Amino acid sequence: MSTDSTMVGTRRPTISYPAPIGPASLAGAIAAGLALGITELLAGMFERIPSAVASVGSYVVDNSPNFVKDFAISVFGTADKGALAIGTAILAVLIGLVIGRASLHRPWINPASFAAFAVVGIAAAVGQVNASPLLTFFGISAAAVAGWALLRSVLAALQSVDPADHGADDPARRRLLGGMAGAGLAAVAAGGVGRQLIISRSETVRETMALPVPRTTVPPPSxxxxxxxxxxxxxxxxxxxxxxxxxxxxxxxxxxxxxRLSVTGMVDNEVSLSINDLYDMELHERYVTIACVSNRVGGDLVGNAKWTGIRLTEVLDMAGVDPATATQLVPRSVDGWTAGFPTQLAYDGRDPLIAIGMNGEPLPPDHGFPARLIVPGLYGYVSATKWLEEIELTTWDAFDAYWVPKGWAKEGPIKTQSRIDTPRTGELVTGEFVAGGVAWSPELGIAGVEVRAEGGDWQVADVSDPLSDRSWVQWSATLDLERGDHKIQVRAIDGTGTPQTEAVAPVRPDGATGYHTINVTVG
Known part of the structure; x- marks a missing residue:
């Protein structure tokens, strides 16, 4: 009696087909995106789990070479953080492409890669503010497992389909591509929902808050x-x-x-203040112009606002501070960032504030909610700490703040500067036109502004009434030039009568100098 190998009871061998490289790479990218999206969703759902994207990105920021940071600020300006966040996500997806392709022939690469994803994410996240090591470990590990499982299942599905059946009408192919598309949408949705949850968690609290009536106020600009x-x-x-x-x-x-805002270090009594404690203290309004040391000549990394806050000296006096011995004040952000300036500057009459309000409302999250420092006359890198958590009193030689070891000067007084806002460089203007802009020298004030064309005689400009010596002014001048190309320059005169310097200096190590210069064509 003959035996038929196709009879019931026999087992058909499993055939594994070579998976196409393109879909495998795409699966790797989607798996990486899903893992990132889940970490962001968990960060939104649980306050004690930090965002893996933010944590890794922050590590990159803190450890990047100086030239990389300078390049990011010069190219992206105030959008450099968004560019880095997007870049971090894109890099992860690109790595996922490689993982997907490599895992076709070396399956161990899939679990090894997502295990590395978990290790890197956990290592960067556990040191973040308010992070729970246990929740962070399980949250990021779960996201990594989800990414690994997705890629594993897609690769298995790809290898189970005969390449000859990979036509457009193949039901298995359509199901697989549909599943991959769904996973991609889930990754985007998880990331978006998670980020929105993080934002709304803070905004809900902030929007219910109202600034108390300040003890001293400033009138609206006349x-x-x-x-x-x-x-x-x-x-x-x-x-x-x-x-x-x-x-x-x-x-x-x-x-x-x-x-809490704590005052620690070389003090008689350490102080810890809640947001309610700050709101119960005497508040004061001040118009103050602040600037970033990275602001190039003519740049826009400078601004003027009405700040509401508590006098810094009042809080220091509560702690008992002796500026003769505690010679450096080190403000520290909730994310660990530090600034530092001589303690005596808090007492020299410039009246720095622990600001809790900006332009009549609680500080926006981008600008330091719930509290930040505003120190007139100092660049932000040595003073204007946002998301303020601690003020430590120490000595000048005992500590170097965040930017000092990276090549920036330890002291950072704002330099007298002016800028042409209109016309823009390269603009076509009529023979007689109005030029205008702003000028600032916080603490010294602005006594005047002058403009000139082709390096000729300086022409006195009209200047707005100053809101305070700590605030910038606007200026304007009517120029009447012949047809052709012209070079226009501006300079400010500070409150002591000293013109800003013509000497050109880069932003590093303590701020740019030189005349803002534009080129226009008179038609």
């Missing part, structure tokens, strides 16, 4: 303080237009229930 020149920067910059430069890849959003 008509004499505002020049009617189209294209000129507002005398008070709206919050949503104010420049932002910091090292935070994702804006910190402290939990106000646990947030």
């Amino acid at each position: 008509s004499a303080a505002i020049l009617d020149v189209p294209g000129i920067t507002p005398i008070v910059v709206p919050n949503n237009q104010f420049y932002r430069i910091d090292t935070a890849l994702v804006v910190p959003r402290p939990n106000l229930d646990s947030w």
Whole structure:
């Protein structure tokens, strides 16, 4: 009796077909995106789990060479954080492409790669503010497992389909591609929902808060303080237009229930203040112009706002500070970023604030909610700490703040500067036209502004009434030039009568100098 090998009871051998490289690479990218999306979703759902994207990106920011940071600021300006966040996500997806392709012939690469993903993410995240090591470990590990499982299942499905059946009408192919598309959408949705949850968690609390009535107030800018020149920067910059430069890849959003501002170090009594404690103290309004040391001549990393806050000296006096011995004040952000300046500057009359309000509302998250430092006359890198958590008193030689070891000067007084806002360089203008802009020298004030063409005689410009010596002014001048190309320059005169320097210097190590110069064509 003969035996038929196809009879019931026999087992057909499993055939594994070579998977196409393109779909395998795409599967790797989607798996990496899904893992990232899940970490972001978990960060939104659980306050004690930090964002893996933000954590890794912050590590990159803190450890990048100086030239990389300078390049990012010069190219992206205030959008450098968004560019880095997007770049981090894109890099992860590109790595996923490679993982997907490599895992076709070396299956061990899939689990090894996602295990590395988990290790890197956990290592970067556990050191973040308010992070729970246990929750962070399980959350990021779960995201990595999800990415591994997705890639494993897709590769197995790809290898189970005969390449001869990979036509457009093949049901198995359509199901597989549909599943991959669904996983991709899930990755995007998880990331988007997670990020929105993180944002709304802080905004919900902030929107219910109202600034108390300050003890001392400043009036709105008068008509004499505002020049009617189209294209000129507002005398008070709206919050949503104010420049932002910091090292935070994702804006910190402290939990106000646990947030405290502490004064520590060389003090008689350490102080710990809640947000309610700060709101109960005497508040003061001040118009103050602040600037980033990375602002190039003619750049826009400078702005003027009405700040509301508590006098820094009042809090220091509560702690008992002796500026003769505690010679350096080190403000520290919730993300660990530090600044540092001589303690005596808090007492020299410039009246620095622990600001809790900006232009009449609680500080926006981008600008330091719930509290930040505003120190007139100092660049932000040595003073203007956002998301303020601690003020440590130490000695000048005992500590170097964040930017000092990276090649920036330890002291950072803002230099007298001026800028041409209108016309723009390269613009075509008529023979007689109005030029205008802003000028600033916080603490010294601005006594005057002058403009000139072709290096000729200086022409005195009209200047707005100053809101304070700590605030910038607007300026304008009517110029009448012949047809052709012209070079226009501006300079400011500070409150002591000293013109800003013509000497050209780069932003590093302590701020750029030189005359802002534009080229226009008179038609």
